[in-house]
Amino acid sequence: MSPSRDVIVVGGGAAGLSAALILGRSRRSVLVVDAGEPRNAPAEGVHNYLGQEGVSPFDLVRTGRAEVARYGVTVTDGRVVSASAAPVTDGDPLGFHLTLDSGEVVSARRVVIAGGGVDVLPDVPGLAEHWGRGVVHCPFCHGWEVRDRRIGVLVATPAGAHQVQMFRALSDDVTAFVADPALLDDTVLAGFTARGVKVVRSTIARVLSEGDTLTGVELPDGTVVGLDALAAASRLEARVDWAVGLGLTPVDQEANGTRFGRVLAVDGLGKTDVAGVYAAGNVANAMLTVIGSAAAGTQTGAAVHGDLLQADVAAALPR
Numbered sequence: 001m002s003p004s005r006d007v008i009v010v011g012g013g014a015a016g017l018s019a020a021l022i023l024g025r026s027r028r029s030v031l032v033v034d035a036g037e038p039r040n041a042p043a044e045g046v047h048n049y050l051g052q053e054g055v056s057p058f059d060l061v062r063t064g065r066a067e068v069a070r071y072g073v074t075v076t077d078g079r080v081v082s083a084s085a086a087p088v089t090d091g092d093p094l095g096f097h098l099t100l101d102s103g104e105v106v107s108a109r110r111v112v113i114a115g116g117g118v119d120v121l122p123d124v125p126g127l128a129e130h131w132g133r134g135v136v137h138c139p140f141c142h143g144w145e146v147r148d149r150r151i152g153v154l155v156a157t158p159a160g161a162h163q164v165q166m167f168r169a170l171s172d173d174v175t176a177f178v179a180d181p182a183l184l185d186d187t188v189l190a191g192f193t194a195r196g197v198k199v200v201r202s203t204i205a206r207v208l209s210e211g212d213t214l215t216g217v218e219l220p221d222g223t224v225v226g227l228d229a230l231a232a233a234s235r236l237e238a239r240v241d242w243a244v245g246l247g248l249t250p251v252d253q254e255a256n257g258t259r260f261g262r263v264l265a266v267d268g269l270g271k272t273d274v275a276g277v278y279a280a281g282n283v284a285n286a287m288l289t290v291i292g293s294a295a296a297g298t299q300t301g302a303a304v305h306g307d308l309l310q311a312d313v314a315a316a317l318p319r
């Protein structure tokens with residue numbers, strides 16, 4: 001059992017390290033536990049992060065770890081596997097005990113969950129092997145890198161038509177693969193036609209490669225369509241199995257008739273339904289980018305500090 005801290009941050013990506021930074025600079029004792037698998041690990045660089053454009057995902061967190069260390073934050077490699085609630089200091093009714101995969105138990109007055117999520121990919125043979133390189137999901141993250149190339153878009157949700165038009169803004173050569181006629185109504189089709197998007201009314205049987213390079217897709221009837229990149233939407237599942245002991249369960253995040261993932265519900269300050277437990281980044285919002293996750297982490301860290309201040313004042317008042 002380690003000495004208890006003010007805050008444990010679960011996950012040391014952009015959200016978790018940003019929360020740790022503002023808390024460390026507020027002289028809070030903070031432990032970050034990080035399993036070291038940021039969601040964008042397969043990507044060659046982080047885009048749209050002002051001041052760090054194109055930095056490798058691992059360099060960004062390496063820099064972040066060094067920055068939080070300057071303010072006394074401890075970062076430990078490991079995974080939180082379970083959690084329970086019980087006070088850890090006199091005068092503060094809230095407290096948490098987290099067990100790591102090493103068996104060590106760490107304790108704190110507050111918890112920030114920032115473990116991100118896992119991308120559940122379309123079940124197409126060969127697709128997962130190219131995830132984050134030849135197979136892309138986000139036009140803002142990878143669109144520039146595939147501009148003017150032959151781009152296929154697998155349309156499997158109502159949001160898919162919008163994704164097609166997003167990639168069409170980046171290349172004249174876009175093919176939409178749509179197996180479900182309900183996703184190809186007259187309005188969608190008219191938009192595709194107007195913008196010169198080719199339409200293949202079929203699903204994709206498998207993704208084709210030469211070595212590490214995606215070269216196209218094969219349809220169930222054997223037709224081969226040559227491509228340089230395939231866009232496909234994922235569904236994000238928040239990495240929070242370990243938090244059931246705290247009473248937390250993820251909820252569906254939906255927009256425009258499309259389920260984007262299952263995440264923890266939080267208020268504008270990152271508060272979950274469990275007092276003393278906060279969440280920031282993709283674990284609480286599947287749509288957030290790296291800089292958005294960092295911003296959420298900063299805001300949540302500030303809110304946690306405010307929460308602790310209230311408890312500190314209450315404990316200091318004469319009884």
Ligand SMILES: Cc1cc2nc3c(=O)[nH]c(=O)nc-3n(C[C@H](O)[C@H](O)[C@H](O)COP(=O)(O)OP(=O)(O)OC[C@H]3O[C@@H](n4cnc5c(N)ncnc54)[C@H](O)[C@@H]3O)c2cc1C
Pocket residue numbers: 010011012013014015016033034035036037038039040041042043045046047048049078079080081114115116117119131132133138140141142239242280281282283288289290291293
């Ligand atoms: C292929 C790909 C490319 C992308 N490219 C971009 C891009 O160019 N620009 C952009 O803005 N966004 C991009 N994104 C989105 C980006 O990855 C996320 O917005 C961002 O990583 C979310 O940050 P986060 O801190 O919430 O989670 P993450 O970065 O996923 O970090 C969470 C951390 O918590 C750790 N963790 C999880 N569970 C536990 C646990 N139980 N115990 C301890 N640690 C745990 C994980 O190992 C990980 O290190 C991309 C996404 C993908 C899939």
